[in-house]
Amino acid sequence: MKIKINEAGMRELYAGIAKKIEDADRRFRRQHEGYPVAEVKPRVKSAFTAIGVNLPEQQIADYAKAVSAREPFKWVIQ
Structure with missing residues (x-):
């Protein structure tokens, strides 16, 4: 079996x-930015799982630190 990938479709999928x-990040930051990491971190996983995004533990920890410190976070989709 050979699978053909539609490049435009893949770009559209990644854009979605x-x-x-980005939308989840904005909502999450409005509610949690500046709070202590210990309060932010437990809420990250559920916030992003709710939109169908499963984050590795290290990315959860790094994101929680960024939100707590009101710093930007570089998202990498893998």
Whole structure:
């Protein structure tokens, strides 16, 4: 079996995922930015799982630190 990948379709798929993450990031930061990491970190996983994004533990920890410190976070979709 041979699978053919539509490049335009893949770009559209990634753009949709990026938009979901950006929207979730904005909502999450409005509610949690500046709070202690210990309060932010436990809420990260559920916030992003709710939109169908599963984050590795290290990315959860790094994101929680960025939100707590009101710093930007570089998202990498893998």
